[in-house]
Amino acid sequence: xxxxxxxxxxxxxxxATVKDIARRALVSVGTVxxxxxxxxxxxxxxxxxxxxxxxxxxxxxxxxxxNLSRAQRQVFGILMPAAEQDSGYWQITISGIEAxxxxxAHHYVxxxxxxFNRTDSDSFRKSAEQLxxxxxxxxxxxxxxxxxxxxxxxxxxxxxxxxxxxEVPNSNVLSTINQDSFESGLxxxxxxxxxxxxxPYVTVTIGSADYHLRRRREGFVRFFELAGNGHIDHFELxxxxxxxxxxxxxxxxxxxxxxxxxxxxLAHLVARELxxxxxxxxxxxxxxxxxxxxACLRTGLMDFVINQEPRRQGYNSLYALYRHVVLRExxxxxxxxxxxxxxxENLDFHLNLGxxxxxxx
Amino acid sequence: xxxxxxxxxxxxxxxATVKDIARRALVSVGTVxxxxxxxxxxxxxxxxxxxxxxxxxxxxxxxxxxNLSRAQRQVFGILMPAAEQDSGYWQITISGIEAxxxxxAHHYVxxxxxxFNRTDSDSFRKSAEQLxxxxxxxxxxxxxxxxxxxxxxxxxxxxxxxxxxxEVPNSNVLSTINQDSFESGLxxxxxxxxxxxxxPYVTVTIGSADYHLRRRREGFVRFFELAGNGHIDHFELxxxxxxxxxxxxxxxxxxxxxxxxxxxxLAHLVARELxxxxxxxxxxxxxxxxxxxxACLRTGLMDFVINQEPRRQGYNSLYALYRHVVLRExxxxxxxxxxxxxxxENLDFHLNLGxxxxxxx
DNA sequence: CTAGAATGCGTTAACGATCACGCGAAAACG
DNA sequence: CGTTTTCGCGTGATCGTTAACGCATTCTAG
Numbered sequence: 001x002x003x004x005x006x007x008x009x010x011x012x013x014x015x016a017t018v019k020d021i022a023r024r025a026l027v028s029v030g031t032v033x034x035x036x037x038x039x040x041x042x043x044x045x046x047x048x049x050x051x052x053x054x055x056x057x058x059x060x061x062x063x064x065x066x067n068l069s070r071a072q073r074q075v076f077g078i079l080m081p082a083a084e085q086d087s088g089y090w091q092i093t094i095s096g097i098e099a100x101x102x103x104x105a106h107h108y109v110x111x112x113x114x115x116f117n118r119t120d121s122d123s124f125r126k127s128a129e130q131l132x133x134x135x136x137x138x139x140x141x142x143x144x145x146x147x148x149x150x151x152x153x154x155x156x157x158x159x160x161x162x163x164x165x166x167e168v169p170n171s172n173v174l175s176t177i178n179q180d181s182f183e184s185g186l187x188x189x190x191x192x193x194x195x196x197x198x199x200p201y202v203t204v205t206i207g208s209a210d211y212h213l214r215r216r217r218e219g220f221v222r223f224f225e226l227a228g229n230g231h232i233d234h235f236e237l238x239x240x241x242x243x244x245x246x247x248x249x250x251x252x253x254x255x256x257x258x259x260x261x262x263x264x265x266l267a268h269l270v271a272r273e274l275x276x277x278x279x280x281x282x283x284x285x286x287x288x289x290x291x292x293x294x295a296c297l298r299t300g301l302m303d304f305v306i307n308q309e310p311r312r313q314g315y316n317s318l319y320a321l322y323r324h325v326v327l328r329e330x331x332x333x334x335x336x337x338x339x340x341x342x343x344x345e346n347l348d349f350h351l352n353l354g355x356x357x358x359x360x361x
Numbered sequence: 362x363x364x365x366x367x368x369x370x371x372x373x374x375x376x377a378t379v380k381d382i383a384r385r386a387l388v389s390v391g392t393v394x395x396x397x398x399x400x401x402x403x404x405x406x407x408x409x410x411x412x413x414x415x416x417x418x419x420x421x422x423x424x425x426x427x428n429l430s431r432a433q434r435q436v437f438g439i440l441m442p443a444a445e446q447d448s449g450y451w452q453i454t455i456s457g458i459e460a461x462x463x464x465x466a467h468h469y470v471x472x473x474x475x476x477f478n479r480t481d482s483d484s485f486r487k488s489a490e491q492l493x494x495x496x497x498x499x500x501x502x503x504x505x506x507x508x509x510x511x512x513x514x515x516x517x518x519x520x521x522x523x524x525x526x527x528e529v530p531n532s533n534v535l536s537t538i539n540q541d542s543f544e545s546g547l548x549x550x551x552x553x554x555x556x557x558x559x560x561p562y563v564t565v566t567i568g569s570a571d572y573h574l575r576r577r578r579e580g581f582v583r584f585f586e587l588a589g590n591g592h593i594d595h596f597e598l599x600x601x602x603x604x605x606x607x608x609x610x611x612x613x614x615x616x617x618x619x620x621x622x623x624x625x626x627l628a629h630l631v632a633r634e635l636x637x638x639x640x641x642x643x644x645x646x647x648x649x650x651x652x653x654x655x656a657c658l659r660t661g662l663m664d665f666v667i668n669q670e671p672r673r674q675g676y677n678s679l680y681a682l683y684r685h686v687v688l689r690e691x692x693x694x695x696x697x698x699x700x701x702x703x704x705x706e707n708l709d710f711h712l713n714l715g716x717x718x719x720x721x722x
Numbered sequence: 723c724t725a726g727a728a729t730g731c732g733t734t735a736a737c738g739a740t741c742a743c744g745c746g747a748a749a750a751c752g
Numbered sequence: 753c754g755t756t757t758t759c760g761c762g763t764g765a766t767c768g769t770t771a772a773c774g775c776a777t778t779c780t781a782g
Binding site: 723742744 | 772
């Protein structure tokens with residue numbers, strides 16, 4: 001199960017190599033290589049002998065050695081919002097990418113960042129075109145701007161693309177790395193129900209075109225369908241960035257109270273508006289451990305934050321691309337991040353994570 | 362920040378190599394190697410030139426190439442309970458180890474399992490001695506038997522040891538990979554409070570000598586200290602495996618009801634005893650998504666399971682050992698697993714995880 | 723004063739895989 | 753029948769690192 005593989009010389013351990021195959025098939029390593037990569041110039045009879053040996057020895061190539069031999073540097077493009085947007089959320093993702101990069105630098109990986117303004121589709125298009133012009137070997141994409149992201153992916157042709165921190169359904173990407181938004185919505189529903197068994201409940205969605213955010217809300221709604229009770233009001237703001245508009249709407253909301261589920265990181269706005277000087281506490285659940293939300297947790301203005309572990313996401317995304325492009329391994333189309341629940345009592349654990357201690361891979 | 366490092370020839374990308382250093386220091390690669398590994402036979406002046414070049418070019422060795430060159434197989438011993446114990450919990454850990462192994466087989470890693478009976482210290486000692494006799498290059502240890510584990514670690518001398526799925530505090534191990542038991546206890550406290558704001562609360566600890574379990578309880582207690590209310594009764598069973606004794610005690614418990622926090626995987630026993638045919642539902646929170654607990658979640662006999670993601674833990678543990686022994690990288694003394702919260706509504710997501718989809722690294 | 727040891731350093735063969743190159747023999751062509 | 757093309761295959765360089773080996777010097781000892 002673990003130690004031995006088929007091997008020619010006894011006494012040596014480990015996976016079979018091209019040399020082992022060559023010996024067994026009575027050919028040279030060059031011939032083995034040509035057969036393995038079907039580069040022609042080999043007789044049918046010889047090729048069959050080689051394939052037989054490959055099967056008998058259960059050969060699988062040493063991808064590291066392959067890579068060492070090719071020694072061809074791969075450059076990946078990263079298309080994501082500017083680091084300073086969303087209260088530094090993206091900076092954490094970048095720190096994960098850089099952590100992976102420092103490990104992968106010796107594996108011939110380099111990256112190039114293409115940032116865009118998260119509230120401006122034109123800015124996205126511009127960065128996307130620069131990226132496309134750069135002829136890179138792979139792309140990491142944060143699809144916060146849904147429509148243009150879809151447009152971008154369709155232009156990618158053969159360049160492998162890993163989507164992280166979001167989702168572009170039915171698009172032809174190599175892999176999607178994110179939290180299951182539906183499941184996180186389910187959990188939020190449960191939390192809301194426990195915090196406030198009576199309800200009613202309110203969801204706040206800002207930028208409702210985003211698939212990710214819609215799924216979170218759907219999960220929340222689904223929980224109360226399963227539970228068989230709970231009235232839910234939905235609250236939508238299509239425009240991103242209109243904080244004044246949001247505040248005005250929130251003031252209206254004050255009149256019809258209920259526990260609130262905010263499907264993105266702007267929960268702190270809702271928390272401050274509803275709980276800052278209110279007599280009765282409104283339970284609030286939001287996303288992403290940005291400083292503003294952490295502060296709200298600390299002071300009790302907010303109850304739960306569902307964290308996406310952006311650092312781990314960045315780390316894993318770059319690795320997924322590496323596995324595919326450099327190692328040519330199969331990459332799962334979907335890699336799930338755990339749902340990370342933060343409240344006042346365990347806040348310190350989470351603020352330290354990713355800096356002091358190593359993130360579990 | 363990302364692409365270029367110091368490099369001799371322009372046009373080539375990537376980290377500096379020994380050749381680059383040799384060129385700059387006007388010596389051969391052999392000399393560079395001797396300096397880097399302080400194998401002597403180099404004059405002080407030359408050594409200094411080499412170190413200067415190393416610093417200027419910001420050299421760091423390509424660990425993969427190093428490993429390729431040494432090509433020395435490392436065998437790691439794994440000391441853990443028998444796969445079939447604890448309702449197959451350990452089998453999941455093994456699947457994670459095997460997943461890592463299949464990736465690391467080409468990196469000269471092999472493993473050897475040494476199983477023991479989780480309820481029998483003598484069985485542990487026997488397996489431990491076999492392991493020690495085998496002269497391995499590293500050890501993975503699941504310290505479910507606390508005292509003998511500590512004894513074992515002290516005998517290890519120079520063999521690096523990674524502890525997973527538990528903890529042996531103040532012991533000299535390379536790294537400990539686990540969930541933060543205190544934090545998980547905090548979260549359990551919050552959940553218990555939300556499920557049942559009045560209390561009282563009961564903790565059930567089976568095998569109270571286990572540091573891991575004690576910390577979970579301490580976290581739970583701490584939450585209610587922070588919250589400033591909540592009466593907690595503690596319930597201990599020192600002997601592991603005495604299910605009959607446990608059942609009898611649980612029947613006594615029926616008379617003084619309260620929400621229950623079970624600090625290990627035996628929560629399903631408590632759930633069946635208290636909730637199976639009871640008029641009023643007692644909230645129950647336990648650990649580990651073994652089939653029995655999953656069934657209790659499904660039927661509503663239990664409310665929450667805190668999962669430790671054993672598959673991911675196994676995967677990460679072997680990798681940590683690999684990083685240290687083979688790559689000679691620094692390994693963090695503590696690697697945290699996320700706290701994975703399972704309830705009826707998201708149960709299916711968790712049962713599929715680790716089989717259908719890839720575990721995020 | 724010279725044999726032998728110790729020092730300082732370069733050369734080179736691995737490790738596993740890739741790929742350009744080239745050689746001989748057979749096949750195709752005039 | 754002689755020449756070119758194609759086929760089938762082996763050789764060897766390469767990637768970055770390690771480590772054994774060997775060759776000059778210089779130093780020590782008898």
